[in-house]
Amino acid sequence: MPVVSIMPSGKTIEMPAGTPLVDAILAAGDSIAQKCAGKGECDSCHIFVHEGRKSISKIQRKENEQLDSIVGVGSKSRLACQAILGEENVTVELLGFASGL
Secondary structure, three states, X not given: OOEEEEEOOOEEEEOOOOOEHHHHHHHOOOOOOOOXXXXXXXXXXXXXXXXXXXXXXXXXXXXHHHHHOOOOOOOOEEEXXXXXXXXXXXXXXXXXXXXXX
């Protein structure tokens, strides 16, 4: 099973492939906002994926449109509720507003 490493907390968790990254983050004990209940309709779970990007699910149109509306988006940006864990280890960074719950 792949390992999800979460920055800045340094927490790690082993989760099965097919798990949404938001679920892995919560299971590791970190907080992350979910204003739209995982529907990809807000920006509250915006994260950066630093390692393992090619292993997680591809960005779908709905997520891409939402990311386009967020200030500070980069090539590592994903919505944690829409990014599905693949077979490789992943390192994600919770952004300041997302991890401060």
